[in-house]
Amino acid sequence: MTALLDQLSTLLTTRFGVPPEEVRGEATFADLDLDSLALVELGLVTEKEFGVRVKDDEVSTSDTLATIAKLIESKREAA
Secondary structure, X not given: OOXXXXXXXXXXXXXXXXXXXXXXXXXXXXXXXXXXXXXXXXHHHHHHHHOOOOOHHHOOOOOEHHHHHHHHHHHHHHO
16 A cells, blocks of 8 residues: 555544545445545545645545545646
């Protein structure tokens, strides 16, 4: 798991109460019981934590943690 995935995992467990054993790169947000409202909050938190904004229309409950990590990395590189 990359450093970014580790940071996202920690964020999901501490901020959203996801049990650590459930957080894995291939888990979808639906698997983690995160709804669309939680994903909006996640977008705001990623801006604060990682310096990039994940917009509401860029993420869905069917996305995985690894997908979001790749999105954040690509936004960082583009900045």
